[in-house]
Amino acid sequence: MSYGVIASKAGHLSVEDAVPRGSRSAQPDAVDRFRTTWGSMWVPGRLTLTSLHLTFMPHSTRKGVRMLELNVADITGADLSPGMVSKTITLRVSRHALRFRCLGAQHLTQDILAAAGAGQERAHLANDR
Secondary structure, X not given: OOXXXXXEEEEEEEEEEOOOHHHOOOOOOHHHHHHHHHOOOOEEEEEEEEOOEEEEEEOOOOOOOOOEEXXXXXXXXXXXXXXXXXXXXXXXXXXXXXXXXXXXXXXXHHHHHHHHHHHHHHHHHHHHO
């Protein structure tokens, strides 16, 4: 299996809570840490999709800035919102909605859904063993 880059786009990412704050688990995940650092503001950076991970690297170079890395199998859905020039992709993961605004979002959405489906299939096969 190749681990090469499937797609890479510059854009802006915003993270929103998909469940009420009181129902969060005690273990913070990568999205929780990103949300703690940036809040709900639109963060400029680069989103990179491989067959195993979806990674967002903020353009900011301040101390303590870390990238956000998700396993593609954790993505439960992706929707594309309408727009004239740039469109917004809404990615759903366990307790959050990640919104990524960029050019060429339609093709990126298709690539993410394909990678997520393949990742979930790999995870399912691994659990069956």
